[in-house]
Amino acid sequence: MKKTALITGANKSIGFETAKQLLQQGYKVFIGSRDAGRGEKAVNELKAAGFEDVEAIALEVTDAVSISRAADLLSSKVPHLDVLINNAGIPGTYPQEAGSVSQENLRTVFDTNFFGLIEVTQAFLPLLKQSDAPRIVNVSSDLGSLGFNTDPGSRHYEVKPVAYNSSKAALNMYTVILAYELRDTTFKVNSVNPGYTATDFNNHTGYKTVEEAAAPIVKYATIGEDGPTGKFFSDYGDTPW
Structure with missing residues (x-):
């Protein structure tokens, strides 16, 4: 049976491109989308491009009922889930100054980027545990790096929206702790920074393409049994916590 993957927030941008790249590698992909219509539109677009093993799953990561229904539905469709990519995220409204946010x-912001991610992960863990080689990728950001946030020489040193950066730092801690909890299993759990990508997220001001951004996500979603776990990566390799 083909390997299976679920990607949250996959109806557009980086999530959509990640789905396409996994389909190119022969995975059966489930497009998680909070809007069912947009999810179906994404599926139709992928099928028009020649990909058949793709389905939409209605999944709002801040809605416990939606998450539970999605987990039940996926369990009725496949015997196991091999890859979970927690891609859904929001920037919040700006400005986000520490003294006034x-x-x-x-x-x-935390409801989507942190609490929702954890609830989704917990809901799909039973299905992931049925896989021989389960992989979880939490899509993070270098803005969530304490190392970069305290390094005046880093590219985005002056970019400090407190809600967004803090939510991604918290996400990274969850990655570390979940990987530790699953350390004696075949799970691989990692945070991945796709980089500053031209998407609706930032009014297309990013310098990376969605193809470039999705590549490291797919890399760590498909790593072998000798691959890392509990780490934070970008396309250039290790990213400072």
Whole structure:
């Protein structure tokens, strides 16, 4: 049976391109999308490009009922899940200054980027555990790196939206702890930074293409049994925590 992958927030941008690259490697891919119509549109576009093993799954990562329904539905379709890519994320509203950011903004960003990611992961762990070689990729950002945030020489040193950066730093800690918890299994759990990519997320101001951004995500979603776990990567390799 083909290997299977679920990608949250995969109806557009980096998630969509990640789906395409996994399809090119022979995976059966489930497009997680909070809007069912947009998910189906993405599937139709991929099928028009010649890919057949792709389906849409309605999945709103901040809605417990939606997550549970998606997990039940996927369990009825496949005996195991080989890859979970937690790609869904939001930037929040700007500005996000540490001294004035609203609680509402903080909580909204964390609901998607951190709490929702954990709830999705927990819901699909039983199906992942049925795989011989389960992989989890948490899509992070170098803006969540404490190393870069404290290094005046880093590319994005002055970019410090507190809600977004903090949510990605928290996500990275979850990666470390989940990987440790699963250390005696065949799981590989890693954070991956796709880089500053031209998408709707940043009004297409990024310098990377979606193809370039998806490549490291796919790399660590498909690593072999001798691959790393509990690490933080970019396309150039290790990223400082």
